[in-house]
Amino acid sequence: MKENRNESLILQTRNIVKEFSGVRVLNDVTVGIRRGEIMGLIGENGAGKSTLIKIICGIYHPTLGSLAMNGSDVEINDYITAKRLGIALVPQEFNLINTLTVYENMFLGNEMVVKGGLLDKRQMRERAMVQLEELGMPIDVNLRISELSVAEKQHVEISKALLLDAGILIMDEPTTTLTGHEIKTLFALMRQLKEQGVTIIFVSHKLQEIVTICDRVTVLRDGNLITIDEVSQINEHDIARKMIGRDFQQVFPAKKIRSGDDVVLKVEHLSSGKMVKDVSFELRKGEILGFAGLVGSGRTETAETVMGLRPVSHGSITLAGKPVTIKTPRDAVSLGLGYLSEDRQGKGIVQDFDIPQNITLISLGEYLKRFLIDKRKELEKSSRYVDKFNIVAASMRMGLRYFSGGNQQKVYLARWVDTDPQILILDEPTRGIDVNAKREIYDFIHSLAESGISCIVISSEMEEVMGLCSRVYVMREGAVTGCLEGDRISEEQIMFHATGIHDTELLGRDS
């Protein structure tokens, strides 16, 4: 209806709604991208950025709503169609084949052939070379991808997209793995592309980058479109507030002020690989301690190191005053530690196991009667968890595969509670689950803390950390950059510690 007015928009999402098994992850999102602009797309984890991009690229199909290009409706059913329409994606995880050369990768799926069907390698090499040179990135096209640096791989990925005359380039968190200098080069390249008339959608959760490179910025939160602003008329603080701000008092139970003084877990100068650098922190009895930071800031890796899932290269762990050595998850569990992984599907639940089998996976030793599993006891105990956690299950014997994310998470949580832990680390405990289940899990974390179990909550959702935790450590690039307490726990403070833009008033720095 408004097609005439929208002609300057090269791409428009119209009232896009996306649901995954009943959970709405995008709600009525209408965004117009102008020809030749760099549009920033920002939001917390789970805000719906990736889903929106995948819909634009035809990888997902919208539940409701449509896409339009140059004012007229288009149907993008798969990524191949998207490519044909001039939409190219530079994914966060590169889609390159390590054992093939640069030019072979660039032409993968679009090989040039001479008559008779043989590959025209000479021409492919030449075109690849020309393309890379145009971008100011003279990479030898005969090198294998495995020999390239991360930044070079990214350039290959971008060149690959541009080979197909992409009019719209979508870059999904392209800076996550780059160094400062490489980011500068990338930004120069983006500006150059913009001059050549390429439209870019730049996905990030780093405010500074958005402000530096983008013309406009779209903020998503919980699947809703919050605003679309000209970057020149907005500052980082405003964007941060828009990313986070929600009336979260309703969702979170009242914060418990009192927490014991006994330190139950003390980690000092812990290092492991490149992702955990000299991390020190303390956990007190019955407290809910937060770990905030951006994705890839080393929080998960720190937890995994404490749990014996990663080798400790340096540092010490002290439990209730006693120094301990944790080499395997088994050691950790026997010392009363528990870790709820962020990757529920990949590292948490067994999809084909039913509820009792999943719940007793770690504590199975408690259910043995002369080497045999007491299945009645298993079922009885599991039924109690089902009641306690309000797990909605058609049958106790049904595989977890058929459960919603929230119910799966509750079963996973029940598994750890059944080990009777002293310390429970919860990594993104509410990722991918609906609001009601979230609330239940918050209540439950609270009751755990009240019963004397010390909890660490790792979360990228700002309000979760703020609503639950009495103290918050913030991490960035594998190191702890701050410890916030009481009133000092605020979005701005966390954001600044997490992104590295420090506020001068801040005192909570450890370094």
Add this chain to the structure above:
Amino acid sequence: MNERSKTKESVRPSIATSVVGWFKNFKFSEHSTGMAFILVFILASIVGWPTFLQTRNMTNILRQVSYTGIIGLGMTLIIISGGIDLSVGSMTAFVGGITIFFLNTLPPNSHWSVLLAGVFAVIFGAFCGLFNGILVTKGRIAPFIATLGTMSIFRSLIQYFSGAGNILSVNTVYSEVGTGRFLGLPVPVWMFFIIAIILHVVLNNTRFGRYVCAVGANEQVARYSAVQVVKTRMIPYIITGATVGMTALLWSSRLNSINSSDCIYYELDAIAAVVIGGTSMTGGKGTVIGTVLGAIMLGMINNMLVLGGISSYLQQAAKGLVIIAAVLLQYNKKN
């Protein structure tokens, strides 16, 4: 709790209605192996009428399938844990040969010698399995490749030790094990059923069995749940080695000798029984009972072809078709 079960008791339906209820709740997809078994049985009864249903024929089928069937029972655990063992055929010949060497050093007329040799066969087999297990877990070699290697090694060793011929037992009572009967059933069949029951319980009612399923379904989940993944993946190979030892004992004692080319393709029959029995080749799911049914089904099909007068050259083709059909069924169930 008590009250609830009491009320259940009082309204317990009659046997007739509960049987009806069982049929109502019966899911064909969950019992496809059983259904296929019944189907093959009926088909074989018709084709092989009346010989097929005679007791002698039946026990013969059971005896024939028990050798690879026993190995298939161990293989079930390996496949559920996410692995595979291609070496079992050569391992059987190897263990059988070494066992006869061992037996020949013992007093030749004593039953105690035979018993000792039996224990030796099972333990020696378990050690061969341990070797596979170490390669797969500690050596981090893909199971397919590691056991392809040991398959060659075991076969080569038995050829060397036997001079590419026969290894004969000098014991006079050894053959009683392989040819003996108990309550009308051949000894190998008894062994097949007894080991099946043991491994069924191990898989369904022990912690180890549960962990085998967990590791096979998702190794990362198991690792993050403090399961000792290496141990859990290794033990099925040891168990399979022990079942190989048992088959080696039964087979070598039947003929009182081992030939260096014995037990070729045993691995294929064992794996076929597992697959036809509904165990997922990708791991995580499977049943020992299914493997028992699968092994017997293969035997029935062979028997049916023989009784139906079909060329023995085509029997392998029939087996191949059944395997493919079984996997296709599995695949379609998933989608």
